[in-house]
Amino acid sequence: MVPEGTPGACWIRGRIVDGTGEPVVDALVESWQADPDGRFDHPDDPRGARPSTVPGFRGFGRCETDAQGRYALLTVKPGALPTPEGETEAPHLALSVFARGLLHRLVTRVYFPDEAGNATDPLLRDVDPARRDTLLASPAPDGYTFDICLQGEHETVFFAV
Amino acid sequence: MTQDTTGKLVLPGYRRDDVDAHPPLLSPGYKSTVTRAPRQPLTYLPQRLTEITGPVLGAGRLGELDHDLTRQHDGEPLGQRIIVHGRVLDGDGRAVPHTLVEIWQANAAGRYRHTLDNWPAPLDPNFTGVGRAMTDAQGRYEFVTVQPGAYPWRNHDNAWRPAHIHFSLFGRAFTQRLVAQMYFPGDPLFFQDPIFNSVRDEQARQRMVARYDHATTRPEWALAYEFDIVLRGRDATPFEDEDDDE
Numbered sequence: 001m002v003p004e005g006t007p008g009a010c011w012i013r014g015r016i017v018d019g020t021g022e023p024v025v026d027a028l029v030e031s032w033q034a035d036p037d038g039r040f041d042h043p044d045d046p047r048g049a050r051p052s053t054v055p056g057f058r059g060f061g062r063c064e065t066d067a068q069g070r071y072a073l074l075t076v077k078p079g080a081l082p083t084p085e086g087e088t089e090a091p092h093l094a095l096s097v098f099a100r101g102l103l104h105r106l107v108t109r110v111y112f113p114d115e116a117g118n119a120t121d122p123l124l125r126d127v128d129p130a131r132r133d134t135l136l137a138s139p140a141p142d143g144y145t146f147d148i149c150l151q152g153e154h155e156t157v158f159f160a161v
Numbered sequence: 162m163t164q165d166t167t168g169k170l171v172l173p174g175y176r177r178d179d180v181d182a183h184p185p186l187l188s189p190g191y192k193s194t195v196t197r198a199p200r201q202p203l204t205y206l207p208q209r210l211t212e213i214t215g216p217v218l219g220a221g222r223l224g225e226l227d228h229d230l231t232r233q234h235d236g237e238p239l240g241q242r243i244i245v246h247g248r249v250l251d252g253d254g255r256a257v258p259h260t261l262v263e264i265w266q267a268n269a270a271g272r273y274r275h276t277l278d279n280w281p282a283p284l285d286p287n288f289t290g291v292g293r294a295m296t297d298a299q300g301r302y303e304f305v306t307v308q309p310g311a312y313p314w315r316n317h318d319n320a321w322r323p324a325h326i327h328f329s330l331f332g333r334a335f336t337q338r339l340v341a342q343m344y345f346p347g348d349p350l351f352f353q354d355p356i357f358n359s360v361r362d363e364q365a366r367q368r369m370v371a372r373y374d375h376a377t378t379r380p381e382w383a384l385a386y387e388f389d390i391v392l393r394g395r396d397a398t399p400f401e402d403e404d405d406d407e
Binding site for chain 1 (some may be wrong): 170172173177184185186188192194196197199201204208209210211213215216220232277333336337359
């Protein structure tokens with residue numbers, strides 16, 4: 001989502017596995033997010049379209065999985081977002097997963113650990129508490145880890161958007 | 162679309178698709194879905210700022226020949242040259258202008274240029290099989306390519322995919338993102354293809370089939386197919402003027 005060398009940039013890395021635990025080696029992951037100020041350079045944002053203050057920020061990223069089912073996205077942490085109901089969404093990325101065997105894309109979200117706003121995020125509140133952790137990235141040396149399980153005991157929460 | 166008098170955000174909404182418009186993720190006739198389709202029900206995601214915005218992928222990112230898959234190499238690819246054109250519309254019939262359309266496809270022999278495709282059909286040194294185009298102000302796009310071939314896959318006994326072109330669309334918002342396949346009219350392989358038939362509704366299946374378009378053929382040069390793509394439409398909102406509907 002940002003050029004390499006962007007100050008404060010972090011990697012979000014993860015692995016995609018199927019219901020048998022095999023890596024999904026033919027997936028494409030796409031991400032979409034607000035900039036660090038919680039703004040979008042998009043005409044439908046009622047607060048006004050605003051180019052990001054981060055040079056080269058695109059908000060959009062795309063990565064194919066490798067032979068081990070791994071993907072990696074370089075980004076800057078997004079800001080929190082206001083909702084029409086007057087609440088606040090904690091910082092998050094929207095992910096789409098495309099792959100052989102997925103007749104329609106899967107949509108999930110990456111939330112950040114140790115983010116106080118997670119406790120009051122209106123979407124996390126709607127998610128089954130037993131599965132909420134599947135939406136939380138974990139800290140890694142150069143950013144965060146976010147694994148995606150398409151099926152199985154630890155199946156990631158996917159959304160109807 | 163603006164903040165109302167109380168300072169609350171008012172966002173555009175997009176209608177969710179009919180149940181039968183898309184295939185069930187778990188469609189056991191298509192074997193790969195069995196280990197890959199989620200088994201838990203999807204969680205309802207209200208459309209908020211992240212969902213009603215999306216990447217604005219400007220024309221500046223495209224090369225002049227990105228839409229012409231027959232002119233991306235030194236020589237011309239083998240195969241029947243075709244023009245594939247149409248409009249990108251939303252569910253209300255409104256054009257979706259200036260949006261990115263991506264395609265990818267097998268070559269005329271039915272082989273993808275991809276490390277995971279190794280069946281014994283020839284690669285074509287003059288064909289990559291990837292194209293990109295922006296829609297114009299009326300939502301129109303056009304590609305020039307060659308007719309893709311059918312190819313075998315190991316899903317079931319003697320399984321062959323009908324010839325198809327993959328389409329990827331962004332629309333205007335994250336919620337409109339769509340990846341689809343375009344098929345050719347009268348393909349004799351439809352009956353045995355679990356991907357084509359995973360779409361349960363007959364009318365919805367027919368919307369994946371292009372129309373042969375003799376009027377757009379170029380004499381002594383190329384055949385033509387027309388393929389319109391409909392993304393989800395907007396909900397009416399209190400802030401959309403009634404005469405705003407084109």
